[in-house]
Amino acid sequence: MRRSVKYFPMFVDLVDRPCLVVGGGNAAAAKARRLVESGARVILISESPNEELCLLADRGALTMKRRAFKKIDIKGMSLVIGASGVLKVDSEVSKIARASGIPVNVVDKIPLSNFLVPAIVDRGPLQIGINSGGVAPSLSSKIRDQIETILPARIGSLAEFARDHRPTIKQLLPDISARRVFWRKFFDSALAQRVLAGIDSVTGKEITELVQEIVTDERTCGEVAIVGAGPGDPDLLTIRALQKLQAADVIVYDRLVAPAILDRARRDAKRIFVGKASGRHICAQDEINQILLEEARRGHHVVRLKGGDPFIFGRGGEERSFLLSHGITVEVVPGITAALGCGAVTGIPMTHRDVAQAVTFITGHGEEEVDLDWRSLASIQHTLVIYMGVSSAGTIAARLIANGMNSGTPVAVIENGTTPNQKLVKGQLGDLAALIKSNEIVAPALIVIGQVVEQSNLQMIVAGPEAYLKNNSGVHQDNIPLSLKVSGGGR
């Protein structure tokens, strides 16, 4: 067995340095491209270069020599890549480079290489290299993909920002440890969030103020992100939501946020539950607002995590206004609302050509909200989605029918949509209350009313993936929602 090598990680300046690539296929092109991007002077040796390499040569990005490799090619090189894929050629390249003391890498041949090229996450000046010592390159690529997902897209701009302001900060804070504190604080600050969001430019005055806070040891005020957690399946979180969860000091969450979603948050974040749970006190909205305000004033990054989308029956608007009125920076991160999640997993489109040209989301909660323009809601070619409507379903159905909607209009009720416990039942508007009662539907559940329900070829899902598969043995696998294809107890 080959001894495992602990490689020394480093990033090398190859600007204007001569680098040799031997080979004409995709592997050679990938390495040549990377070298060109690093500013190297690339010389490529191949008798039959592929199209990408020819294009690079035509653009003047590299020097192409259309012939076989010769020993003399190695002379004066700073770095050599063997990528011909022909063992005899690559071994020769490796042998001569090593004998000349020039670093050499042969693609996929660790014994012929004395350096490895890592998988790279490249965001402008910020580069992250991942290396498995050559033993599991696919694992390195997988980790690279995971890092790509969690890193903000504009993290490179933040690095550029730091580069541009380094001289000023050095002048303002001559002491190196004060500068370190400043940068750590800056990257956690609302100013940095603005650079990342690319929505605003940060002024010199704001930088000076932040420096001043550090000098006088005042805490920077924190900020609140009101984040949509989606309908339940943690894979339906947005990338921005995930980034916020992983940067949070404090997470204020309610009942609709599943533990599997909280598992994606930073481990040491403080968690504050403000929802309803059996036998427990429910936080009033004023109390929630106060918690958010106090945590932000303590300088924390607060995530207010809400089921679905914060601006759809989520009181996100009220919380945002309250915090803004107290001078707290607020960002809203949208989430997939329950209607869209439930529609996707049951195959019910919200609109559908020739069947529904409009969709309305209404809440069935509370007497006031139920007092709506029923005549227009009852109009045809229209989908109605009712949130929080389990207990008022009978009243809602009666009002729609009284205002002209056909009692035979198809309805679907989806409980816990997108989770392993999801339940779907279908029927007709006239029987809506009975349908809910006989199937023991409980919150959180969504009611969809309209012809679009017929587009779903699922008749019923009762509790969990296994039962689902049993009840739908006639359904083709492709029609089974992705999250339910796994049998044996959920995700």
Ligand SMILES: C[S@@+](CC[C@H](N)C(=O)[O-])C[C@H]1O[C@@H](n2cnc3c(N)ncnc32)[C@H](O)[C@@H]1O
């Ligand atoms: C307070 S509202 C919050 C809605 C949320 N902001 C959204 O955009 O989905 C709660 C209601 O959303 C619906 N809901 C939320 N998650 C659901 C799910 N996974 N399945 C079915 N309905 C859901 C239910 O009607 C529930 O009573």
